[in-house]
Amino acid sequence: MPDRAPPPQSLLNSLPQRSELQRRDPAPVHLWHPELSGEMDMRIARDGTWYHEGDPIKRLALAQLFSTILRLDEDGRYYLVTPVERWGIQVDDAPFVATGLTVSGQGEQQQLTFTTNLEDSIPLDADHPLRVELDPQTGEPSPYLRVRANLDALISRTVFYELVDLAVETEVADQLRTGVWSGGQFFPMDGAE
Incomplete structure (x- = not known):
C-alpha cells in the first residue's frame, strides 16, 4: 500500500497544544515561511484585547495560544x-x-519584571529592553518593552x-538621563536620543 500524504493542516489544528496548567514557549515562527493564506478578521486592540470577527476573544487560553504563533514581518x-x-491580522x-510590575533588589542591582495581559513574565534586561517614544505633536510618552523577537x-x-x-538620573555618554536600573543595566526613559 503506498504511503499517503498527511492531511493538510489548518491554522487551528496546527497551533501548539497546551493545557491550562502548562504554558508553552512561542513556536519557532521565524523558521516558517509559507505563502500568504489571506487576511483574517482578527485584531489586537491597543488595550491588548484580541478580537475575532468583531467579538472579543473571552478565553484567555485561546488568546495565549494565538500569541505563540504571532510574528511581525x-x-x-x-x-x-x-x-x-500565514494569515495577516x-x-x-x-x-x-x-x-x-514587580521590583526586587534596589539601586543598580534591582530587577524589574513585567507581567503582560496574557500572563507572560518579562524581565527588563538586555534581551528585553525598554524604549519610550514621544508623540511629536503632544510630547506624550508611549513606553514599550521588548517581549520577544521584534514583538513589543x-x-x-x-x-x-x-x-x-x-x-533616577544617571550620566550616559556625558549626558544626564532619566531612567531605571534593571538587571545591572540602565534604561533611559526620557525619550531623548
Missing part, C-alpha cells in the same frame, strides 16, 4: 504563522500590554507611573 505587518499557513499598536508590549499608564516613581 519586515513589511511591518503582523501574521499568525504555522508551517503551512491587524494590531492597533503593540500586540501585548504590560499590566503589572505597550506599558500601561499605571505601570508607567510606577516606573516613573523608580526613575
